[in-house]
Amino acid sequence: MSSASEPRWRRLEPDARREQILVCAIRLFSERPYPAVSTTDIAQEAGVARGLINHYFGTKRDLYLEVVRRMVTIPSSAPQALPPGSLEERIEASVNWFLDRVLRHSKTWLVAVGGVGHDPDIERILAEADENAADRVLEFVGLTDVNEHREQLRAMVRAYAAMVKAAGREWVMGNHLSRDQVHLLLSQTLLTLVRDTFPKVRAR
Structure with a gap:
């Protein structure tokens, strides 16, 4: 029997069970507003006893905060998951990774x-x-070893991250930007930062 067809109530290791509950919570909070989702709903969706929600996460609010953290934090493994290639190819891949994550x-x-x-x-x-994103983006573009002016570079990445969120909202809410247009905006802006702006900052 494949893992995809196994019942949700099968015995899992604690980390795997916690992840299963979190994934189900993410799905339910994407479908309904916060007040409309109960811990009972999440437990039923995950196929576990409600007490396990409290055991692994505490209250419903604690679980929701973990959902928010998962949604906005770039995993430390993300840069290693990108295919090798030129700077342009890595930036293209990193922007695609982000947009796929948002779309899900x-x-x-x-x-x-x-x-x-x-x-x-x-x-x-x-x-x-x-703060995490600033370090991950520098890793994406191969600037992890930079020490001089590092905080200035990280501040620029944080400013870029604010634009990333705004562009993502424009796309997801169906306002004026398509995925392709958001991809172009984010990839070209990041490429300009790395190729033109960062070297000028480091040279001063």
Whole structure:
């Protein structure tokens, strides 16, 4: 029997069970607003006892904060997952990776990056994700060993990240930008930062 056809209630290692619950929560929060999703709903979706939700995550709010963190944080393994190639090819691949990630859970991503009523916990998660993204992007483009002016480069990446979120919202909400147009905007802007702007900053 393939893993895809195995029942959800099969015995899993703790990390795998926790991940299963988180994936189900992400799916439900993408389909319904926060008040309309209960821990019972998530437990039923994951095929587990409701007590396991509390065991692995605590309260519903704690689980939701973990969903937000997952949506906005670039995994440390992401740069290694990109295919080798030129700078342009790596940037193209990294932007595609991001857009695919947004598309899979667009509603949840929109809520996550938009914050929830100036919630301090979510704002903290978003700030941590921006710091993480700065390091991941420098890794994407091969600048992990840069020390001089590193904080200035990271600040520019954080500014770029703000544009990434805005462009993603324009695309997902169906306003004025298509996926291809967002891809062009993000990849060309990042290429310009790396090829033109970063060297000028490092030279000063």
